[in-house]
């Protein structure tokens with residue numbers, strides 16, 4: 513690919529071609545082992561098979577009396593059955609003897625079912641309870657069948673059972689289950705390390721008050737948040753001045769993926785594509801999409817590099833189309849967008865160019881989709897005012913009012929369901 517600075521893109525790669533190149537370069541990272549308390553939201557690297565039964569013993573599931581079910585058949589308030597209480601079984605402190613016919617053992621939830629017993633008669637179905645003393649007699653005033661209120665050996669997890677599949681994004685309850693089978697160290701896919709290099713002579717550090725002709729870095733913190741969302745470990749480097757040596761240096765730090773924000777186009781100061789072409793491979797430069805057409809992708813020192821346009825909306829869009837996909841795939845996650853989708857009708861018509869994929873910010877108003885903006889790549893607040901976006905494919909000339917569209921919602925469920933006073 514030749515230097516296109518100040519010449520413009522002669523021809524743009526289609527989004528589909530760019531994705532095809534990218535998908536050909538994605539492979540999942542190796543595994544590492546983390547302790548249980550660090551395992552939630554990580555991706556399981558291997559299918560986990562249990563080497564134990566849970567529970568490992570027959571367990572009482574109610575507070576009451578361990579009995580032989582046959583002893584209490586037909587018991588009722590009018591025809592109670594008297595049983596002799598011969599001891600108690602507590603969680604972790606089992607009764608050592610045997611429940612013979614005509615006897616009962618006082619048992620608490622979670623305690624081992626004593627030998628000889630085959631059911632638990634809940635305390636509610638007894639009279640004259642001997643809870644505290646654990647001796648004397650009770651009267652059963654109801655009956656239970658064999659196995660009632662008992663969880664058998666391996667009834668939760670059996671030895672040899674596959675408990676969780678490789679590739680699982682671990683939920684809190686998954687971590688609890690792994691603990692229950694005695695797994696202290698969890699094999700997970702390593703998180704991709706992502707180096708974020710923001711470039712531009714005009715940039716002040718993230719969060720700095722804009723002054724004179726200088727603006728604060730928006731893309732750095734935005735990309736950090738996106739990378740974190742996608743399971744990557746973000747390291748923000750910058751802002752870096754528009755100087756080739758400084759940018760190349762910043763790109764070469766330790767990482768699995770490098771994101772360069774700014775200087776990705778064909779302007780005089782846009783050196784990132786040139787650097788990538790000189791020192792690595794610039795595989796894609798210029799993509800048929802709006803915004804984000806000055807996006808590049810390639811490889812440097814064996815690592816994927818994404819050249820993201822400096823305009824913040826373009827940066828967000830290019831990240832979501834390409835970089836986020838790669839980071840999720842390397843980390844063993846789904847390449848699909850992590851956005852909830854809804855199908856709703858358009859409130860009014862929209863026009864679109866044939867030949868480019870459009871990323872249109874929208875609001876949802878009264879169950880209809882209100883288009884906000886396709887252009888205005890520098891107006892980041894167009895994405896904060898929006899509820900989400902729709903994608904208009906290359907061959908779409910536009911859509912008529914009432915056309916049903918698929919909206920990708922920026923908010924996750926939690927954020928969407930709660931409105932704090934403004």
Ligand code: AMP
Pocket residue numbers: 710711712714715727728729730731732773774775776777779820821822823824890
């Ligand atoms: P560039 O892609 O470097 O040509 O920049 C395009 C536009 O985005 C320019 O107006 C830049 O000032 C602006 N820009 C570049 N990087 C950032 C950034 N990190 N945060 C906010 N705006 C940026």
Ligand code: MG
Pocket residue numbers: 711712713754774775781822
């Ligand atoms: Mg720039």
